[in-house]
Amino acid sequence: MLFLKTTSVTKAPGIYEVDIAAKPPGKTFGVxxxxxxxxxxxxVLQALAAGGFQQTHSSGYTHKDRGKVLDLHFQKDGTDLFKGWKPEEAEANMAIINKIFTDIGVTVTPRVMSLAEAYA
Incomplete structure (x- = not known):
């Protein structure tokens, strides 16, 4: 679940927050x-599906400010060890992610999760 301060502000229509993150060592990113x-x-959901990203998690809850939230996670398998992304796949997949979110005016900053966060 993303840390969400409020549901009164959106980054884009229908989107409260976006995180592009990878579990260590940080070669394969999820949305x-x-x-x-x-x-x-x-x-956005259609564009992610068209880009080969599959929904892996969906969980709804009511935020403390009483707004409804649906957390969604998307992954795309690669051809490297443990379905990771090879460098050329990472470049292509990150271009897809950047285009999807840039087209709706959302700037994304990919990051690598801490070990505690990744395996909590």
Whole structure:
């Protein structure tokens, strides 16, 4: 679950927060979004699917400010060891992610999770 301060502000229609993160060692990134279940970001979800990203997690909850939230996680398998991304796959997949979010005005900053965060 993403740390979400409020549901009164969105980064884009239907999207409260976006995190592009990888478990250590940081070669294969996932897309983590906190979305508005009553106003889903359909175009983004379709673009992720078209880019080969598969939804791996979906969990709804009510935020402390009473707004509804749907956490969604997406992954894309690579051809490296343990389905990781090879360098050329990482470059292509990150270009897809950047285009999807840049097209809706959201700047993403990929990061590598801490060990505690990745395996909590």
């Amino acid at each position: 983590y979004m906190a979305t508005d279940p009553d106003n889903p970001p359909t175009a």
